[in-house]
Amino acid sequence: DVKVTQSSRYLVKRTGEKVFLECVQDMDHENMFWYRQDPGLGLRLIYFSYDVKMKEKGDIPEGYSVSREKKERFSLILESASTNQTSMYLCASSFDEPYEQYFGPGTRLTVT
Amino acid sequence: GDSVTQMEGPVTLSEEAFLTINCTYTATGYPSLFWYVQYPGEGLQLLLKATKADDKGSNKGFEATYRKETTSFHLEKGSVQVSDSAVYFCALTGYNNNDMRFGAGTRLTVKP
Numbered sequence: 725d726v727k728v729t730q731s732s733r734y735l736v737k738r739t740g741e742k743v744f745l746e747c748v749q750d751m752d753h754e755n756m757f758w759y760r761q762d763p764g765l766g767l768r769l770i771y772f773s774y775d776v777k778m779k780e781k782g783d784i785p786e787g788y789s790v791s792r793e794k795k796e797r798f799s800l801i802l803e804s805a806s807t808n809q810t811s812m813y814l815c816a817s818s819f820d821e822p823y824e825q826y827f828g829p830g831t832r833l834t835v836t
Numbered sequence: 837g838d839s840v841t842q843m844e845g846p847v848t849l850s851e852e853a854f855l856t857i858n859c860t861y862t863a864t865g866y867p868s869l870f871w872y873v874q875y876p877g878e879g880l881q882l883l884l885k886a887t888k889a890d891d892k893g894s895n896k897g898f899e900a901t902y903r904k905e906t907t908s909f910h911l912e913k914g915s916v917q918v919s920d921s922a923v924y925f926c927a928l929t930g931y932n933n934n935d936m937r938f939g940a941g942t943r944l945t946v947k948p
Contacts, residue, residue, distance in 0.1 A: 766941055769936075824882045825936055829879045830879050
């Protein structure tokens with residue numbers, strides 16, 4: 725079974741803090757993704773990576789950065805957390821083909 | 837750009853009722869279509885998929901048929917169970933298969 729793990733299930737941070745969310749997959753997938761999930765908006769892509777050290781902006785990259793130093797690990801960084809970044813963050817990974825994505829359990833981040 | 841529209845919820849059904857969740861898409865070319873399910877407190881799991889017109893995806897009693905003429909991929913199940921209570925997401929990958937587009941999600945509650 726594909727396993728995608730995220731470093732925390734719940735996280736509470738203060739405004740202005742730097743926040744790191746980590747994601748690890750064990751299936752040697754080329755592609756990794758970070759989404760945020762908000763009620764009524766579905767999933768919105770923040771960033772994705774198709775190879776080590778490669779990254780592409782998604783629909784809502786502002787206020788976020790990413791790092792992929794190893795194939796199995798993809799980190800999402802909030803440089804200076806703000807209250808509007810309170811959300812559920814989902815990591816996913818996939819092969820190039822087939823394209824279905826496998827998701828981690830999510831991190832619910834609250835910024836106060 | 838490519839997009840997915842699915843019926844708004846919430847949907848509440850009695851056990852053993854018939855389920856339909858509508859999903860239509862807009863895409864250039866020939867997308868692959870997916871249904872994901874999210875159980876409470878978990879990440880998304882792939883439920884079924886179809887990669888070309890007239891394909892039928894099926895899993896766990898759920899079915900969906902890729903209808904190019906109506907640009908639809910409606911999810912159906914003949915007899916729902918309480919354990920099917922979850923949020924269901926329709927999704928597609930289009931020209932750039934790393935770019936998966938999700939609907940807003942439909943919350944299903946099944947009552948005994």
